[in-house]
Amino acid sequence: MKFTHLIEINDPLNPLIKPLSSEQLWRGLVLRAEQQMLFVPHLDGCQILEKSMDGLSRELQYGKLVIRDSVTYLPQLQVRYQVPPQGELLGSSLTMTIEQPQPHALFVRFSYADDVSGAVLSAEEEMVDGYRRAAYLQADIEMIRIIRELADNDGLN
Secondary structure, eight states: OEEEEEEEEEOTTOTTSOOOOHHHHHHHHHHHHHOGGGTOTTOOEEEEEEEETTEEEEEEEETTEEEEEEEEEETTTEEEEEEOOBTTBOOEEEEEEEEOSSTTOEEEEEEEEETTTTOOOOHHHHHHHHHHHHHHHHHHHHHHHHHHHHHHTTTTO
């Protein structure tokens, strides 16, 4: 499955939306990687195994399921999550890219991919992928909401 969508962060034409700076947005995206439990309520644990200026590796615990992943940073531009195949899980990735096409306009492009990309799917698998896409979109909208809330409370400065 490949899935990409764009979320508008700042809309210069809508004065009701308090704008975020690209620095605040960047800090929020990094915070999601480093403190995943703030953003994923059903996550039982997140342990950072290694950390550097370029990213980190971590273990995520969902009940008895433990997933290892790595996160890489392109400062002020992109956060990329890579989940290698493990156990019965296929490999997958998520790339969050900050886009600023003009001053004061700010977006995040979310690009999801898994190791099944290109395979012919049954109708049932297509339906499941549709639910996954909707869940990803909702999770990303919620993440931006949390980043805005943190920014409003000086949690990103």
